[in-house]
Amino acid sequence: MHSVSGSTNMRVRLPVLAISLQVLMLVLYGVFVRYDPSADAKYEKNDTVWETNEFYLRYSTFQDVHVMVFVGFGFLMTFLKFYGYSSVAFNLLVAALGLQWAVLIQGFLHQDEHHKGVIYVGIMSMINADFCSAAVLISFGAVLGKTSPVQLLIMAIVEETIFAINEHIAINVLQVNDAGGSMVIHVFGAYFGLMVSRILYREGLRDGHSSECATYHSDIFAMIGTLYLWLFWPSFNSAIALKGDDQMRAVINTYFSLAACVLATYAASSLLDHHGRLDMVHIQNATLAGGVAVGTCADMMLSPFGAMILGTLAGFISTAGYKFLSPVLASKLNVQDTCGVHNLHGIPGLIAAVAGALVAAMASEETYGKSLYLTFPQLIPSNKEDPAFHALHGEFNFIKPGRGRSPAKQGAFQIAELGVTLAMALAGGAITGFILRLPWWGQPSDPNCFSDHLYWELPEDSKEDDEAETRQHTVLQMKGGENNS
């Protein structure tokens, strides 16, 4: 029958792929992964000198990020009326694979030079793995409802690999600051997903799909996602910041940016409707744009005022994007962006990158004191013999030579990383899109999009509604086809 045709049957594909990947993970973890000294019983000091154990400094922040990745992203996507199971459960599946693979691929690229071939896991690797998975979940938002779980698992593996390379360039090659990952996570995830969606373009959905909408309660479920993302975004942007004032500043800046963003979003949403009514899509998404927009410079001396400017701007632009830009992207550029990730992660991420470059370029000892060289280690003189280095080393005996950049130069490098991120995201998304177009991955047909019934045993009540909708869409499409011919 129409719903489970041979080409989309998951019975062999999904188990074989999931088991193969999990076995691969097991082998690689067995060979390479070990506990970080903070978690290894052999290092006895970590029992008693717990104050220096990062665990107690970062664990509650990690859990906030963890909630964002699984509850936040998962429930944000439950707004679709017949795709709630898939939204929240494929999110879990993709992230559970994603974090395992991220620990490996990030570990390979950031190996300690003294311990080649060993990947140490501790609280920082768990946070970074969650971050890396978040990028894939952003891309998932662009293709939501149009891909099989098999396609999503493949996308996770490919995307995270390219993500880690770009992250490596950002941290170790170009050496840029991006505390909340607005470039590395949000810009990357958004443009990667948009490009995948472009390659997987469906002519049959040009006029929409009758299931691509919300019900009253599905919209309220989505607000659970929104609120947890909104509340814990200060933890996201501060999770890997330097401890002390940098981390605190990242929290404060994000808190105020998000608060300002809410007012801007409500104002814009009402303004853009003929009757002044609010649109749930805007409230669910654009209220979060402030968290993205402040991400790159969250730990810098941006000032609460600066944070609120960014949040206000992001709220307006993101809302306007949902109203005006998304339809154009779909009709002119053939980019079908289910969740509007371009408006929530893409554009606000660009704003963040530019803001980060500007704030970095304006950094000075006057504002930061000597902490300037802790927040921006790239400004530390590169020569150990340099008297300026000596003076700094007298103050902070743990520092190492840096790049000797000027703040302005650092700003330029920040922009360079934005370019690299965009290039890698678009190229990576294109490659991934072509891989996903191979006919083996059980991609749903157009009428079956945005519907759980392909992949789930459904309760009686929804089964009927859902299949009726699919049949209706099939009929509409056929009629549409007739009209067009």
Place this chain on the structure above:
Amino acid sequence: MHSVSGSTNMRVRLPVLAISLQVLMLVLYGVFVRYDPSADAKYEKNDTVWETNEFYLRYSTFQDVHVMVFVGFGFLMTFLKFYGYSSVAFNLLVAALGLQWAVLIQGFLHQDEHHKGVIYVGIMSMINADFCSAAVLISFGAVLGKTSPVQLLIMAIVEETIFAINEHIAINVLQVNDAGGSMVIHVFGAYFGLMVSRILYREGLRDGHSSECATYHSDIFAMIGTLYLWLFWPSFNSAIALKGDDQMRAVINTYFSLAACVLATYAASSLLDHHGRLDMVHIQNATLAGGVAVGTCADMMLSPFGAMILGTLAGFISTAGYKFLSPVLASKLNVQDTCGVHNLHGIPGLIAAVAGALVAAMASEETYGKSLYLTFPQLIPSNKEDPAFHALHGEFNFIKPGRGRSPAKQGAFQIAELGVTLAMALAGGAITGFILRLPWWGQPSDPNCFSDHLYWELPEDSKEDDEAETRQHTVLQMKGGENNS
């Protein structure tokens, strides 16, 4: 048409007000707000001596409070079947404005005498801003479903201003203890909201409204709010307590008070129904009364036993309030209290105030040791030359002269603050009510109350239900009018 008549159209009002307020915030933040030293890069010590950084002591507690304010209050109000969008989303809007304004107004009133004209933001200001917003959200509960978002924004600005003055009196003038803010937040927010609701009294809702009820799933959504409030209330009551044993005690007392309150609520709810059935309204709300009732004395040496007595009492009284008092308030005093905030915040807050006064009056060195003067700095001798002060200063070299009050006198001051709080709440609520009655704020007409359709673009399914209900109510009202005439 009926639903978006000119008088309630938000298209101009809401954007203009929201943008004006946000611009005002931007200007004031630009001029006055700066990072607290704990978040300012210039203060280098905060990098290394992180142990003394309040951030690591209070951030996870702050996040619990943050969840309570946005998820707890927001979802608690989603019980109404056609007002779920507005409940959760207006809660977000009001709180996002509220916290920005709270930082300013609380900052102005608690300025450091050495740094006039500067407001420093750190973790404590964020917690206090969330607290201040909570008071507005309590008031929101009283007028839920009967006010436009424009009215709510205005209420937030006026209420927080009066809140901060009352808080200033409590902390700096009368110098009372109120760890969980049961007087300053709960009593204030409840009676303020009740007075606003009284002034906005609607004759047309005297016999109820067909939309003022729950559906099966909306009640379960509301339980999300209930549970997060219940779980994190120990964090709420301990968030600004002194670090160390005071904070721990506030957690323990609240934990046990809430547990006892649950049993009392279920017992009372079943007892008060003819068939012994439980009422979701009681479970959603009265189970939380124990958190309010223990709030003022949460950090005092109340004993777990004392906490459980308060919780049990609060559960019974709050449940009985929903059953017997609310209908009387509505019919006799014309106070229409949608969420029953009088039973959840009002009466339990009065219990808290009296309990706090009693426990303070019974405080002694025998029970507290010398810590008595840390928990109650008002008892420290006021004269630096006093030998008793000298002895204390030898023990705690950071203390400053106090008021030299006796514990009994402190108890009297606690009661005085209750009186001040009630007076300011009722007067403030009356003023606000009259402001909100001005015809410019798009207040919904009676038939349009408790309905999202005025303010939201709704999905197809709910639009029909919702509008049918509104039409039905209009007809019923007209008939009622005919009958009355």
Place this chain on the structure above:
Amino acid sequence: MHSVSGSTNMRVRLPVLAISLQVLMLVLYGVFVRYDPSADAKYEKNDTVWETNEFYLRYSTFQDVHVMVFVGFGFLMTFLKFYGYSSVAFNLLVAALGLQWAVLIQGFLHQDEHHKGVIYVGIMSMINADFCSAAVLISFGAVLGKTSPVQLLIMAIVEETIFAINEHIAINVLQVNDAGGSMVIHVFGAYFGLMVSRILYREGLRDGHSSECATYHSDIFAMIGTLYLWLFWPSFNSAIALKGDDQMRAVINTYFSLAACVLATYAASSLLDHHGRLDMVHIQNATLAGGVAVGTCADMMLSPFGAMILGTLAGFISTAGYKFLSPVLASKLNVQDTCGVHNLHGIPGLIAAVAGALVAAMASEETYGKSLYLTFPQLIPSNKEDPAFHALHGEFNFIKPGRGRSPAKQGAFQIAELGVTLAMALAGGAITGFILRLPWWGQPSDPNCFSDHLYWELPEDSKEDDEAETRQHTVLQMKGGENNS
């Protein structure tokens, strides 16, 4: 009438029992319970030396556990279409009583020998009380929908008493390690509940009940429970572990075990369906089995690889259990297990116990260094004069003589505790089952099972659906009876 016949009317029973129990708690708390020194104002050092205050180390972890117990377990059980109120609200009721009783009964059994007759409450007692309540909630899952709240309160009191005795044997007599309580909490709670369910066997539900199923939205509500359990399980397994590396290791092991478990569950669920469709029951439950399976050895040097092996195994076995074992248990052994706790807590708990014994038996100084004797204090020589003890005491001056066990012997003791746990759970469950069969507790009749309408005032919409379903089931049953005769 059918729905509230005399025998199930709660009006007298529930209030009388709840009030009696709460008064009993009040008396016992008044007599026995005092603040732990960390929360007692008299102990002045806890103000200033806060770094050593367990509160700041464990409070955020406690809150994670707290969320699991009330939101996690509560919402996980909301999957039933007509039993959502009861699931989430009876969970709250039972846990609120449970934690009060647990503090008492655990306190009596673990008294400080110098302070007989006094129970001190602090952060550790709150965590342990939540743990103890969790066992009851697991048992609740087995009898979900078939018991009155009065029966559940009685079960809580009896079960926790036996729980505490078994826990006492585990900690003080057999001295085993069980960081995440996979034996003491999960195996105990599961087999206790299964035995209760066996004794309460209902012939009338042999062919199922038309209300024992989910709706589309009830399944999404249940995913809220699943996700919070999944996310915070690392906190559960580490909450009472030694501070430092032990706690960190418990987090890491649980994180990876759960991630691997997700992939195994999805693979198995798809594989076991004819059309390769996923089953929400598996996703909601079996994805969590990895948290149980790694619980006993979570703080040991298991390695991330070992954790992932356990998680993968648990995911497969748990999913297969839902598919194949649960129907057999019901039809052959007359064990009707509503939530399938045997598959989520029972079997994975057995895996955990065996894995814990094996990993303990393989522990060595080579792997753990001298920390071996901190993680396994049972291996410390029992004789103070032993030179090996002297050497250890030189390293860790706080240690006391242990049992002088070899690692292999410790492994044997671990298995012995599994046997004790199973025996006490089955015997305790049988006793409890017979108590609950007494005709006074208002147990619902077969047609009224899985339905809120007996215990709740319901909104109009659901009342009709629910009662129609009950009538239908009554008719079906009567017909079934005719056919059988």
